Amino acid sequence: MDIHEIYMRRCLTLAKNGLGYTYPNPLVGCVIVHQGMIIGEGWHRHFGGPHAEVNAINNVADPEKIKDSEVYVTLEPCSHKGKTPPCADLLVNHGVKAVYISNLDINPLVTGKGIQKLKDAHINVSLGICEEQGNDVNKRFFTYHSQKRPYIILKWAQTIDRFIARKNFDSKWISNDYSRQLVHKWRAEEDAVMVGANTGFYDNPKLDVRDWDGDFKHPVRLVVDPDLRVPSSHSLYDGSYDTIIYNLAKSTSQRNLELVKLNKDYFAEEIMADLYGREIQSVIVEGGSYLINSLIAKNLWDEARVFVSDKTFGAGIKAPDLYDAQLIERRKIFNDELIFFKHING
Numbered sequence: 001m002d003i004h005e006i007y008m009r010r011c012l013t014l015a016k017n018g019l020g021y022t023y024p025n026p027l028v029g030c031v032i033v034h035q036g037m038i039i040g041e042g043w044h045r046h047f048g049g050p051h052a053e054v055n056a057i058n059n060v061a062d063p064e065k066i067k068d069s070e071v072y073v074t075l076e077p078c079s080h081k082g083k084t085p086p087c088a089d090l091l092v093n094h095g096v097k098a099v100y101i102s103n104l105d106i107n108p109l110v111t112g113k114g115i116q117k118l119k120d121a122h123i124n125v126s127l128g129i130c131e132e133q134g135n136d137v138n139k140r141f142f143t144y145h146s147q148k149r150p151y152i153i154l155k156w157a158q159t160i161d162r163f164i165a166r167k168n169f170d171s172k173w174i175s176n177d178y179s180r181q182l183v184h185k186w187r188a189e190e191d192a193v194m195v196g197a198n199t200g201f202y203d204n205p206k207l208d209v210r211d212w213d214g215d216f217k218h219p220v221r222l223v224v225d226p227d228l229r230v231p232s233s234h235s236l237y238d239g240s241y242d243t244i245i246y247n248l249a250k251s252t253s254q255r256n257l258e259l260v261k262l263n264k265d266y267f268a269e270e271i272m273a274d275l276y277g278r279e280i281q282s283v284i285v286e287g288g289s290y291l292i293n294s295l296i297a298k299n300l301w302d303e304a305r306v307f308v309s310d311k312t313f314g315a316g317i318k319a320p321d322l323y324d325a326q327l328i329e330r331r332k333i334f335n336d337e338l339i340f341f342k343h344i345n346g
Contacts, residue, residue: 007031007038007072008102008130012137014043014052015074020189020216021046024279026075026105026141030056032096034069053077053087057094067095074134076105076127079113088114091123098124102134106145140190143302144281149272150191151282152300154292155183157307157336158319164289165317169202171287175307179336181211183286186305188216190282192275195223196291200230207286208241220244220280224291226267228259246271268298292320299324304341307333 001009014029022028022044030052032040039062042055050058053073060066077087077099091099099118104127105111118125135142140151157175158164165171173180187193188209195205200223207221221243223236228247230236236243239256251261262270275283285292285301295301304322328340 004072004100004126004129007033008074008100009133010038010041011052011072011074012102012130012133014041015137018044018046023047023140023191023281024144026138028052028073028075030074031072032056032060032066032069033072034065039065039069051078051087053090057090063094067097069096070098070100071096072100072129074102074137076101076103076110076112077114077118078105078110079117086114086117088117092117092121096123098126100126100129102128102130103138103142106142108145139302140282144276144279148276149300150275150280151302152295153186153190153282153284154295154301154304154320155186155284155286155306156289156292156319157309159309159311159313159316161312161314162319163313163316164287164319166313167316169198169288169317171203174309174311175336176309176334179307179333179338182333182338184209184212186284187219188212188214190219190284191280192220192222192283194283194285194291196288197223197225197227197229198290199286199288200225200234200236204234204236205286206235206240218242219284222246222271222275222283224267224271226264244274246274268294268300272300289317289320296320296322299343299345302343303328304343306339306341308337308339310335 011029011031015027018027025047029043031038040056040060042052042059044052077091079086079088115125143151156164159174193207208218209216218241221241223245225245226248228249243257245259246262247259248264250259252259322341324343324345325341326344328342331338
């Protein structure tokens with residue numbers, strides 16, 4: 001591993017601290033190096049706040065050293081004024097001598113323009129340091145901009161004999177307490193959480209992050225309920241958090257609750273288009289089997305996280321089958337096994 005990769009891996013580690021806070025902005029980390037020593041580092045902490053480069057520069061004890069320093073950043077510095085001034089201009093004004101970048105920013109407002117500003121100022125620029133790892137850190141951002149839809153994570157729990165619910169749709173509780181707490185952490189990291197009509201009807205879920213501590217926002221709750229089967233007395237209608245119910249009957253809007261009528265023939269496609277228009281970059285889909293299988297059939301998924309418990313049901317509703325899936329990792333969570341898959345054709 002060369003020295004550039006070492007510094008960039010540190011940037012990527014810093015960037016991950018922003019997960020769940022920066023949407024719709026990407027995750028970005030920055031390290032400033034002077035004569036082989038890190039003198040400043042930072043990351044984009046929250047949407048609307050200072051970018052990683054600004055936080056790293058503000059972290060430097062002796063600003064005079066910045067002009068002779070090398071800057072490492074996970075994503076191409078921005079070149080346009082949004083919530084904050086352009087970071088490319090900031091680096092130019094400080095007279096840094098070199099900038100090392102992991103990934104090109106594919107946002108049309110930025111792509112290539114930030115790098116060109118640096119080069120025009122005679123700053124040495126190197127692109128592609130730890131590029132694959134950078135792609136993974138910002139997989140939500142890149143999927144949203146390249147495929148015009150959110151990054152989709154499928155999640156379910158199944159028994160060892162491959163059932164996700166009993167015949168009466170009861171699924172409580174297949175996984176253990178620790179696995180369920182981890183799911184609340186995952187919800188806090190994504191823009192939205194999605195369930196289908198059966199899950200909404202039978203489980204009456206809240207879909208919040210009550211079991212995970214931290215200054216996290218609750219994800220937008222998405223309900224795929226074509227025939228509006230979920231009773232309005234259920235938690236998904238309580239108005240506690242932003243909720244969108246996709247259906248075939250009507251469109252209405254009130255505080256924290258919106259019903260969106262879609263076309264039956266293009267239901268899934270119109271959901272993706274609507275989420276893209278709302279700048280929702282990631283969705284964790286928590287069931288049920290019909291919804292997950294329909295997304296798999298349409299190739300509308302990017303990764304899957306499957307809990308396998310040591311329980312057996314003997315009969316019930318079968319767990320989904322994944323296609324074009326690459327096994328990435330297995331973890332033990334006490335008596336549960338957590339398996340990660342990646343969609344290789346996604």
